[in-house]
Amino acid sequence: MAEVDAAGEDAVDRTGAQRYAAEWARAVRRLGFVPLSAAETERLLLAYTLRLADALRTDESVASVAEEIGRAMVETNLTEPGMIEWSVRALADRLPARVLCGRGGSGAAAGLAGRIAAAQGGLAAGFARALRDRTFVHQERIARSAWQARDAVEQALRDSEARFRAVFSGAAIGIGIADVDGRIIDVNQAFADMLGYPVEELRRLDVASLFHPDDVAGMSELYRELVEGKRESVRAEQRYHRKDGTCVWADLAVSLIRHDDGRPRFTVAVAEDITGRYELQRRLRFQALHDPLTELPNRTLFFETLGRLLGQAGPVGLCFLDLDGFKAINDSLGHDLGDRLLVTIARRLAGCVAERGYLVARMGGDEFAILVDGDAGIDGVIAVAEAVLAAVSAPVFVDDQQLMVSASIGIVDSEHVGASVAELMKAAHTTLYWAKAQGRGRWAVYDPERSARDIARSGRLAGLPLALDRGEFVLHYQPIVSLLDGRMLAVEALVRWQHPQLGLIGPDRFIGLAEETGLIVRLGEWVLRQACRDARGWHTEFPDARLVVSVNLAARQADAPAIVDTVADTLASSGLPAELLQLELTESAVMGSAEEPLRTLHRLAGLGVRLAIDDFGTGYSNLAYLRRLPITCLKLAAPFVEGIRGDEPDAADHRDERIVDALVRLAHALELWVTAEGVETEAQAERLRALRCDTAQGRLFGPPEPADAIRTRLAGG
Amino acid sequence: MPDGLPTEIDLSRPSAARVYDYFLGGGHNFEIDRQLAEQIAAMTPNLPATMRAGRDFLRRAVRMLLDAGIDQFLDIGSGIPTVGNVHEVAQAANPKARVVYVDIDPVAVAHSRELLTGNDLTAVLHADLRDPEGILAEARRLDLLDFDRPLGILLAGVVHFVPDTDRPADIMAALRAAAAPGSHLVISHSTFEDQPQEMLDAQRLSARTATEITLRSCAEITGFFGDWVLVEPGVVYMELWRPDSPSEVDADAQRFGAFGGVARYDRAAD
Ligand SMILES: C[S@@+](CC[C@H](N)C(=O)[O-])C[C@H]1O[C@@H](n2cnc3c(N)ncnc32)[C@H](O)[C@@H]1O
Numbered sequence: 001m002a003e004v005d006a007a008g009e010d011a012v013d014r015t016g017a018q019r020y021a022a023e024w025a026r027a028v029r030r031l032g033f034v035p036l037s038a039a040e041t042e043r044l045l046l047a048y049t050l051r052l053a054d055a056l057r058t059d060e061s062v063a064s065v066a067e068e069i070g071r072a073m074v075e076t077n078l079t080e081p082g083m084i085e086w087s088v089r090a091l092a093d094r095l096p097a098r099v100l101c102g103r104g105g106s107g108a109a110a111g112l113a114g115r116i117a118a119a120q121g122g123l124a125a126g127f128a129r130a131l132r133d134r135t136f137v138h139q140e141r142i143a144r145s146a147w148q149a150r151d152a153v154e155q156a157l158r159d160s161e162a163r164f165r166a167v168f169s170g171a172a173i174g175i176g177i178a179d180v181d182g183r184i185i186d187v188n189q190a191f192a193d194m195l196g197y198p199v200e201e202l203r204r205l206d207v208a209s210l211f212h213p214d215d216v217a218g219m220s221e222l223y224r225e226l227v228e229g230k231r232e233s234v235r236a237e238q239r240y241h242r243k244d245g246t247c248v249w250a251d252l253a254v255s256l257i258r259h260d261d262g263r264p265r266f267t268v269a270v271a272e273d274i275t276g277r278y279e280l281q282r283r284l285r286f287q288a289l290h291d292p293l294t295e296l297p298n299r300t301l302f303f304e305t306l307g308r309l310l311g312q313a314g315p316v317g318l319c320f321l322d323l324d325g326f327k328a329i330n331d332s333l334g335h336d337l338g339d340r341l342l343v344t345i346a347r348r349l350a351g352c353v354a355e356r357g358y359l360v361a362r363m364g365g366d367e368f369a370i371l372v373d374g375d376a377g378i379d380g381v382i383a384v385a386e387a388v389l390a391a392v393s394a395p396v397f398v399d400d401q402q403l404m405v406s407a408s409i410g411i412v413d414s415e416h417v418g419a420s421v422a423e424l425m426k427a428a429h430t431t432l433y434w435a436k437a438q439g440r441g442r443w444a445v446y447d448p449e450r451s452a453r454d455i456a457r458s459g460r461l462a463g464l465p466l467a468l469d470r471g472e473f474v475l476h477y478q479p480i481v482s483l484l485d486g487r488m489l490a491v492e493a494l495v496r497w498q499h500p501q502l503g504l505i506g507p508d509r510f511i512g513l514a515e516e517t518g519l520i521v522r523l524g525e526w527v528l529r530q531a532c533r534d535a536r537g538w539h540t541e542f543p544d545a546r547l548v549v550s551v552n553l554a555a556r557q558a559d560a561p562a563i564v565d566t567v568a569d570t571l572a573s574s575g576l577p578a579e580l581l582q583l584e585l586t587e588s589a590v591m592g593s594a595e596e597p598l599r600t601l602h603r604l605a606g607l608g609v610r611l612a613i614d615d616f617g618t619g620y621s622n623l624a625y626l627r628r629l630p631i632t633c634l635k636l637a638a639p640f641v642e643g644i645r646g647d648e649p650d651a652a653d654h655r656d657e658r659i660v661d662a663l664v665r666l667a668h669a670l671e672l673w674v675t676a677e678g679v680e681t682e683a684q685a686e687r688l689r690a691l692r693c694d695t696a697q698g699r700l701f702g703p704p705e706p707a708d709a710i711r712t713r714l715a716g717g
Numbered sequence: 718m719p720d721g722l723p724t725e726i727d728l729s730r731p732s733a734a735r736v737y738d739y740f741l742g743g744g745h746n747f748e749i750d751r752q753l754a755e756q757i758a759a760m761t762p763n764l765p766a767t768m769r770a771g772r773d774f775l776r777r778a779v780r781m782l783l784d785a786g787i788d789q790f791l792d793i794g795s796g797i798p799t800v801g802n803v804h805e806v807a808q809a810a811n812p813k814a815r816v817v818y819v820d821i822d823p824v825a826v827a828h829s830r831e832l833l834t835g836n837d838l839t840a841v842l843h844a845d846l847r848d849p850e851g852i853l854a855e856a857r858r859l860d861l862l863d864f865d866r867p868l869g870i871l872l873a874g875v876v877h878f879v880p881d882t883d884r885p886a887d888i889m890a891a892l893r894a895a896a897a898p899g900s901h902l903v904i905s906h907s908t909f910e911d912q913p914q915e916m917l918d919a920q921r922l923s924a925r926t927a928t929e930i931t932l933r934s935c936a937e938i939t940g941f942f943g944d945w946v947l948v949e950p951g952v953v954y955m956e957l958w959r960p961d962s963p964s965e966v967d968a969d970a971q972r973f974g975a976f977g978g979v980a981r982y983d984r985a986a987d
Contacts, residue, residue, distance in 0.1 A: 032742055032769070033740075033741045033742050033768075033769040033772060033773075035772070035776065035800045035801025036801075037777075037961035037962075038961045038962045039962065077741075077799075077801070079742045080742055134744060135744040138743060139744055139745075141745060141828060141831060141832070142744070142747070142797070142824070142828060144827075144831065145745075145825075145827035145831055146747075146827070148830075148831070149823035149824045149826065150728075152823065153823065
């Protein structure tokens with residue numbers, strides 16, 4: 001099949017060439033990356049094969065043809081060393097046999113061998129030259145690209161640097177950068193201005209040299225932690241020395257900048273001058289805590305300090321004083337002189353205790369207080385009091401007036417009074433009052449027993465009418481519930497005295513007094529009106545509850561001629577339906593033989609209100625008389641209920657139970673409701689239910705509570 | 718310079734793009750790249766062949782897209798164009814074909830720009846695949862590609878540089894969402910499936926280039942195509958994807974540890 005030409009030279013075997021090209025293509029594709037498909041590769045290499053074969057056959061300058069092909073290989077990325085190796089080898093090993101089918105003699109063979117060697121050389125040289133050129137180009141290009149990329153990044157860095165520079169130098173806030181040894185590397189103009197140095201000079205300074213001596217310890221500690229990498233930032237209000245020696249307050253934020261590997265590298269401080277704000281704050285704080293006239297600490301600071309000292313659990317003593325007869329001085333000499341007197345006294349007081357550092361406060365008017373903390377003991381506090389009395393009593397010269405003043409002092413200490421601010425102050429007032437009662441220029445020490453007696457007597461007696469005027473009484477309401485279904489049917493109004501010093505006082509401690517003094521009539525009327533107002537409120541909001549309010553009428557009240565009018569007026573002005581008001585009277589109030597009470601009761605009943613007998617069973621009841629009374633309800637006195645415990649019935653139990661049983665039967669026989677008072681346990685309630693008692697009242701069903709609590713209960717269903 | 722892209726050119730570290738170039742026989746690389754390449758090659762003799770197979774896959778895929786009438790390409794993670802670049806392949810078939818190359822490697826970008834000067838139908842973006850919205854916004858600004866017409870999105874050998882923490886599936890979804898019906902998505906991606914241990918070790922070496930490689934399963938890679946329709950033969954070892962001649966296919970194609978696939982966005986039937 002080989003085609004032999006006339007000259008007898010080797011001819012090209014096309015099929016052989018195709019097979020050769022296919023082998024060649026397979027080889028190069030195996031050996032390296034060829035950016036062509038297999039068919040394309042084969043087509044390309046077939047062209048090379050034919051050209052090479054042609055050149056080998058004829059005497060054409062085979063070396064240059066092969067060189068071109070070597071170069072072309074590189075251009076098509078046939079650059080793997082293995083590829084050229086295969087190609088060079090195959091040129092001798094395979095190509096002649098496969099592609100050139102010669103029949104020539106040895107002379108021709110010798111000529112072919114020479115041409116093959118030349119082709120091999122040319123192919124290798126062309127490949128090598130082209131590959132070298134290509135490598136130079138590639139290397140140069142990638143290096144240039146790297147530089148371009150770097151330039152671009154650097155340009156971007158320069159741009160960003162320029163932007164940050166502009167921010168840095170133009171910032172109104174001070175910015176400084178220092179290395180970890182504390183050397184200042186750079187500061188901006190604002191920072192330099194704040195400290196009053198030229199930028200250049202600051203750049204030569206050390207961070208530590210700027211710290212204010214008073215702050216150095218704390219600040220250098222924080223700063224050390226920062227540069228050691230133990231903290232990332234420090235925020236502080238910090239004083240600095242300005243170059244001119246004055247001091248500037250800065251709100252300072254220092255952050256640590258680290259190397260890539262985490263080692264501390266720089267600190268960056270951002271500082272704002274807050275001297276103005278700081279001074280203002282200090283002035284405001286001083287003003288808030290000091291009395292403008294005497295510049296002594298004021299009540300606020302006094303209470304703050306007292307609270308803190310008491311919180312620390314150590315003993316605290318207190319001298320509470322005022323000037324004797326200061327009002328008279330003020331009135332006769334005028335406020336201006338009075339004020340100047342106070343300033344002088346304040347200075348003396350401060351002088352007395354300055355050495356020991358006790359706090360002297362002006363509590364208001366001519367009242368002062370001295371806090372004696374630590375372990376001075378009561379004797380120590382007395383010593384202070386005596387020093388104060390001596391200091392105050394020295395003549396005071398105001399203008400050309402010579403004034404003799406004295407003070408009285410109440411002495412208290414936390415060990416004897418207790419560690420609450422309120423208790424201590426209450427005791428202090430009381431004790432000062434005792435001191436004054438002894439005459440001028442005296443001190444008194446708090447005596448708990450005397451105080452207890454005082455409170456019991458004078459305090460209440462004197463305070464009662466005033467308390468009514470000042471609105472110091474409040475009403476609490478105790479639920480009265482149905483024993484059948486537990487529903488709240490009524491509430492009993494109970495009066496309390498909200499005493500400004502003693503706190504909430506129960507009726508047992510003032511009702512007797514009120515009755516003695518006759519105040520009970522006014523107080524009772526207030527109770528009635530307030531209770532009706534509250535009840536009207538509930539009724540408006542919860543009309544379906546039909547909650548009855550039960551109000552106690554004292555005997556004296558019930559006797560008062562105006563009572564019916566008062567009740568009628570109260571109902572009218574409050575708008576409370578009469579049937580929602582129950583008046584509780586004591587047995588004694590209704591059992592009198594007089595006709596008058598009876599008529600009053602009938603007129604009250606005529607208004608439509610309900611009447612109940614309170615504490616039934618404790619007084620003397622005339623059963624026959626009871627029948628004639630227009631009453632609707634009996635309230636069993638608590639002692640009977642108390643006797644019923646329900647659990648293990650003993651004798652007493654039985655007796656009380658029998659009494660209750662009898663009373664309930666009696667009441668029911670008279671068609672009266674029965675309310676048991678003082679029910680405390682479920683067992684009692686159970687027994688009472690068994691005895692057919694209708695309603696009950698007591699801790700079990702809720703303590704007396706403010707009106708709002710009843711509202712909440714109604715709202716809760 | 719866009720946020721998040723390298724702000725330093727660190728030529729003391731090898732670059733994935735230049736290592737790849739070396740494996741393809743290019744000279745666009747430095748000593749440090751060649752060292753790493755040789756090290757990888759020594760550990761995994763298959764790897765150079767895998768790289769070449771990857772480039773071959775890309776060529777075949779681009780041709781398939783051209784046959785399907787695609788004439789505009791967004792090639793993300795294009796690397797250093799050595800030989801057989803997308804625009805060469807594309808413009809040989811259609812001189813009007815347009816290509817936007819995107820790479821995160823600033824050197825690769827600079828190189829591409831240099832190489833492409835004068836070719837008005839191509840452009841190069843320096844951007845991060847992990848910011849697909851950024852890429853799309855910049856590509857739109859170039860006004861070279863028409864997003865209302867079918868587009869070829871090429872993600873050859875790049876998605877495995879995106880770790881799971883960067884939510885590659887979301888990135889793919891964002892790219893898909895920007896394309897018009899008729900668009901094609903090309904992905905090739907390294908896998909651990911059926912791979913010898915040394916291949917998995919080589920993955921660890923990749924951490925030395927700017928980014929580490931995350932090998933993924935065939936199922937995960939298939940998931941990246943979303944609801945686009947995979948063209949035959951689906952997601953397969955790269956060599957098995959539409960080979961030029963069946964005789965060329967290696968007996969064990971999995972030795973090239975990467976899958977390839979192409980999917981088309983068919984307009985929802987309605
Ligand atoms: C293996 S090369 C692939 C080159 C080309 N696509 C191919 O298949 O022949 C991977 C290229 O992806 C780039 N690359 C890696 N992570 C990237 C990312 N997050 N965004 C864009 N390109 C990335 C690398 O810089 C590198 O040039």
